[in-house]
Amino acid sequence: RLKYIQTKSGKLDNKVKRIGPHIEIFQVFREKAKLINTKKIVKMITIMQAYVRGWLERRRYQRIMTKALHHGPNLRAVINLYHRLIHRVKYRLGLWRTRQIINFVELEEWMDRKKFYETMFAKREDWQGLERSELLKFFNDCGHFPTQQQIDEVWDLVHKKDHDRYSQLLKKYNAIEMLFTLYPPQGAHVHKNIRLRSTWLRPIVNGEEGYKYIVSGHPILKRANIRIVGKLVCRSIRERKMRHLSKEVE
Template identity: 40%
Template structure:
């Protein structure tokens, strides 16, 4: 092993190098290996007036070498008082940083030399393999392998041609047999036609491809529509979704439904936004100084195509306040009217099923989620004259079922 001396931060360090490897000598290794971070403009050191200067050359005299070593040591140990008290340099941190950097880059240099040595050994091994003289045995082996490779290629070609000849012979025999029995060939073509067009798998993949893009476009369109509608209800879509989930949670708690996480379904969220917008617009039309009176509440619900009774409104108000003794106030604000409306007519997102107070009755039927009271009041042409016999049978049947349930 060859040993060389390297100067790092004024210290001469021995470094072992394997033989037959060219090593680049660095006269200024402290500046080539250790790349110190550059300070900003405001943190640069002022000129070191009166401080000892380092020597960057190697004197030949031993006394001069000793003096240069001591001088370099004092330069590294010196501290700039102005920078130290200005907060730019901490002597201990600086020395620690320089020691870490020197060890780091020395390790990097040793690993680099090791890789270079391994690479050189590998190249030498390859050169020896490719430059070794070929004896008679190696030449014979190469000729044998080359001849065997050619023979395998000829055999594969022969097998392929043999298969082609047998296939042609088989097709010719089938054609001659079909020529003799022409009616059978026509029947075969009629009952077993040649399949044309896309296969079942291709049709399935085409349908999936079309559905993927169409459904994605529909979802994106609905999402953009919800974002536009949510501008009237909150600062952002996230806050609107939070309001929606809080209201659905309150509704489920009021009707004693099991508490569960409210899923975000775009159709249900859009339905809630549309109803909320309708209630708020109609409230604004009838409001005076941001409230409406108790007498105007029935008219407001009729504008929304809802026809609750005073008894239903009182029950809902008691349910909201969790106290039956609390009376309905004379003046109602917007948030109170919204709570009344959504509690009386829960949206689809609440998933209350048949837990709602407002159920279908004989006098006020509900058909497919719509109240039939508006058709009865305004005598809509959709209504037909009922057969009294059918109505009587239905009423009698309901009475019998009620009596049997009591027994």
């Protein structure tokens, strides 16, 4: 006598028939087949990732090649220009390790900023150049808000041993040099800029100036409670005095 052995798929079909019109409910609670990561699947995923990343890198390279034509005759000349700028900025800030590794992201960031600075300079300059008294407004147009003292210090740095140090007119080259000296590009890897410090009136958080939000009247800003501000200032002064006393005791 032959005994009929029902397969697993047959049992599932019988269950579906018994459930009847509620087959959608059965499909929700039905155990799903697990994906087995075989070598073939892993290889397929790796090839797909390599293809997408390669396409993105090629697009970035084409974009950088196009942008480089705005700053020089070819990409090699622009990279050399970028190298020399990084070297000068690090030297002015007292950083002696001037070795550089080209990173396309950092290079593109520098080119974008340089083009933006040149555009802002062209809006303010006359046929001779930009007056020194207009530097603060020019920096503000570029999205930076330094003090007049910081601008004067950078002026002396950039025009060191230069005949234009006592001039009241500024050329585009020197204006952009001042901007990149006070606000170094990412490729310079300046983690602690001694020329630009965070203060109560002009705070800097994660490398971003908070003063621009005050000037633009950002909606996130709220009127501060004077009592909370007073307590914060008093606590800061007290901590500073305690540190000073502890150093004297030592």
